Amino acid sequence: MLHFVLVSFVFFTSIRDGCARKGVTSSFVRSEWPSVDIPLDHEAFAVPNGHNAPQQVHITQGDYEGRAVIVSWVTPDEPGSSHVQFGTSEEKFHASAKGTVSNYTLGEYKSGYIHHCLVEGLEHSTKYYYRIGSGDSSREFWFETPPKVEPDVPYKFGIIGDLGQTFNSLSTLEHYMESKAQTVLFVGDLSYADRYKYSDVGLRWDTWGRFVEKSTAYQPWIWNTGNHEIEYFPYMGEVVPFKSYLQRYTTPYLASNSSSPLWYAIRRASAHIIVLSSYSPYVKYTPQYKWLAEELTRVDREKTPWLIVLMHVPIYNSNEAHYMEGESMRVVFESWFIKYKVDVIFAGHVHAYERSYRVSNTDYNITSGMRYPVADKSAPVYITVGDGGNQEGLASRFRDPQPEYSAYREASYGHSTLEIKNRTHAIYHWNRNDDGKKVSTDSFILHNQYWGNNRRRRKLKHFLLKVIEEVASS
Numbered sequence: 001m002l003h004f005v006l007v008s009f010v011f012f013t014s015i016r017d018g019c020a021r022k023g024v025t026s027s028f029v030r031s032e033w034p035s036v037d038i039p040l041d042h043e044a045f046a047v048p049n050g051h052n053a054p055q056q057v058h059i060t061q062g063d064y065e066g067r068a069v070i071v072s073w074v075t076p077d078e079p080g081s082s083h084v085q086f087g088t089s090e091e092k093f094h095a096s097a098k099g100t101v102s103n104y105t106l107g108e109y110k111s112g113y114i115h116h117c118l119v120e121g122l123e124h125s126t127k128y129y130y131r132i133g134s135g136d137s138s139r140e141f142w143f144e145t146p147p148k149v150e151p152d153v154p155y156k157f158g159i160i161g162d163l164g165q166t167f168n169s170l171s172t173l174e175h176y177m178e179s180k181a182q183t184v185l186f187v188g189d190l191s192y193a194d195r196y197k198y199s200d201v202g203l204r205w206d207t208w209g210r211f212v213e214k215s216t217a218y219q220p221w222i223w224n225t226g227n228h229e230i231e232y233f234p235y236m237g238e239v240v241p242f243k244s245y246l247q248r249y250t251t252p253y254l255a256s257n258s259s260s261p262l263w264y265a266i267r268r269a270s271a272h273i274i275v276l277s278s279y280s281p282y283v284k285y286t287p288q289y290k291w292l293a294e295e296l297t298r299v300d301r302e303k304t305p306w307l308i309v310l311m312h313v314p315i316y317n318s319n320e321a322h323y324m325e326g327e328s329m330r331v332v333f334e335s336w337f338i339k340y341k342v343d344v345i346f347a348g349h350v351h352a353y354e355r356s357y358r359v360s361n362t363d364y365n366i367t368s369g370m371r372y373p374v375a376d377k378s379a380p381v382y383i384t385v386g387d388g389g390n391q392e393g394l395a396s397r398f399r400d401p402q403p404e405y406s407a408y409r410e411a412s413y414g415h416s417t418l419e420i421k422n423r424t425h426a427i428y429h430w431n432r433n434d435d436g437k438k439v440s441t442d443s444f445i446l447h448n449q450y451w452g453n454n455r456r457r458r459k460l461k462h463f464l465l466k467v468i469e470e471v472a473s474s
């Protein structure tokens, strides 16, 4: 009897947490626009007016806690000024910071002058205006700093992956901007410029920088790399991985004591965000492995209740595309994700949407014989949002039958939002691009793994005491 009551209690609580066991494969088939890149002369890639006017403006968090921003941009004609003027009221820039400028070649392609400028010592929850460039060609933008790192501060993140530069990408970007989220967690594969050859690779990095500027100049995008950033081009003598990406996109990796811009962590509002590189060594003894082991001990759930991990290659995904490519990272890191109660892991790579239940497969090793993921309340939710809309098109073939761990899957373009309410609750949405209109499709309440579980444990204890009393008195 006690056993029965217990089992039904556990079953009931898991349903309440959005864990009903039957997954959904959505039959919705999006009538997509052709997966071709927007032509070069399209206004989405418009070059700003004026001699040497700054273009491809983008910002990212510049420190561990959210009181610094890195402003980056490209000047096409000459190096120009690397200064950012900034202040808290429009047109009154009382402070200034000096950045660096560099240029690079990729085959025959010669880049413009790439500026990165760290703007630090900012106040929390403050709107800053900033100006870059000089004279008639200068340009002004603004951003808002996040609230101080505290456990109950609300914050809204957007999650975008595998964006590219097609009309579907544009639709995703515009829908994302309507969501009023405050920061993008980007899960890799930015421009898809590597699909071009020779000088066109650099050219398509430039168009992508201009394409996303309407968002990236005003709010931080937290960058992560994918396979399309590797750019291994022996045919034109370019064999050093991530060259274009590392020149153009910076990350605050030193602030989390990482030894590489490709993996790092930040704290923002009530979230601790860990960025992992699927295409850098991560097995035991490698720098990334050692760094993650240390970073996980720095996570303080009393300060940042939400622990979010970003990677490019999904660990749980049942699409035919890139099937099991994430398995090697699962073997190395899954037990840590469970031990440290990661709330949610976002990945891209597969060009379709999929969400898992809380599952793990840590019992599986080459002698155990156990080889199927099992429900695991301590495990993260795994979400794949590689559906930004790039030129490779959708990955529409899912494995059949849908595995038990898969909660929802659909081959449509879109983006996600994660709206943190307080230390226990966050509201998650996946928003499908439905032929130009934004449609919220998959949504659920994400209960915090650290605070939610403590609460549940107390409830369970209370419940068991009552049952034992009842059994004893009957």
Ligand SMILES: *[C@@H]1O[C@H](CO)[C@@H](O)[C@H](O)[C@H]1NC(C)=O
Binding pocket: 079, 103, 104, 105, 110, 111
């Ligand atoms: C950078 O630009 C300068 C001209 O300002 C040029 O002389 C130099 O070759 C460029 N370097 C690279 C790596 O393209």
Ligand SMILES: *[C@@H]1O[C@H](CO)[C@@H](O)[C@H](O)[C@H]1NC(C)=O
Binding pocket: 064, 255, 256, 257, 298
């Ligand atoms: C990084 O290391 C330095 C020196 O050991 C230390 O002072 C700093 O607190 C560390 N940063 C983090 C985020 O742990």
Ligand SMILES: *[C@@H]1O[C@H](CO)[C@@H](O)[C@H](O)[C@H]1NC(C)=O
Binding pocket: 363, 364, 365, 366, 367, 368
């Ligand atoms: C592998 O599985 C066996 C059998 O279940 C277990 O005894 C052993 O501890 C496992 N090894 C590791 C490294 O997990």
Ligand SMILES: *[C@@H]1O[C@H](CO)[C@@H](O)[C@H](O)[C@H]1NC(C)=O
Binding pocket: 421, 422, 423, 424, 425
């Ligand atoms: C946290 O947010 C949820 C959803 O908005 C709400 O129901 C709950 O009462 C909040 N908890 C606290 C402690 O404020």
Ligand SMILES: [Fe+2]
Binding pocket: 162, 189, 226, 227, 228, 312, 348, 349, 350
């Ligand atoms: Fe990818």
